[in-house]
Amino acid sequence: MNDAKLRDDEMTVDVPDRIDAGLLFIGVLRTPWREVADCPRQGDAEAGPSCRIEIAAPWPAALAGIGVGDAIDVLYWLGDARRDLVVQHPRGRSDLRGTFAIRSPHRPNPIGLSTVRVDGVEPAALVVHGLDCRDGTPLIDIKPRLRPTSGA
């Protein structure tokens, strides 16, 4: 549990003290941002900077079939987040929203999701544009996006 400071009127709950399922980190995201504070609020899959998705052993064989131009959903772990916020201020705003109505990293299971286009494929990495997390963020999953997304 991270203790990032609460802002006025934000609402927390007691997070259940249990683990229902375990995640494996399967790689790492390489982005230009060293700190969370430097990251953009949302990635820009068109104009955003080039980023790399590095796949750790023993998983690189699972990239077979991914090609340049494919749209993919990238899932990653936002380990700096706090997990007890149910009502919060969106970053840089004064209104309050439920956690499930915004894409804040602070959520019961702090999983980030970006839909991006593949710009390059290497034996153990993908090159993409427009991730929005800090350098070194752990990778959880890559999936093809079946329905095309506008702007991604």
Next chain:
Amino acid sequence: MNDAKLRDDEMTVDVPDRIDAGLLFIGVLRTPWREVADCPRQGDAEAGPSCRIEIAAPWPAALAGIGVGDAIDVLYWLGDARRDLVVQHPRGRSDLRGTFAIRSPHRPNPIGLSTVRVDGVEPAALVVHGLDCRDGTPLIDIKPRLRPTSGA
């Protein structure tokens, strides 16, 4: 680890024996499908049957701000999956693909992702169309989808 039978030429790896991060189940998905074998290969957010996303305590307050018509990304845990497959046959097909190039439930972190439209909002539940997992599947997260998806 699930031991669902391997098909010809599918490729497995030794899954690292560790947990890097822990998930909390925060609710449950109610769908018409009792068994994995009954589920559709992909959900249909337009013509699919009505499903419910039930939010467990202490999380319902996090729904504040979600409205009918919103597009949401729903993340859930596919606990029946095996986690060691890196090359596999897509369901009902004879070709082989890397796990990250298909949306099979069998993947190192068996997280399912559906993008659906909100049809109804209750104090501790959302009504949606077109989920594709079995009844009782554990919920992990709900996020608004910022970029509209065609067909969803």
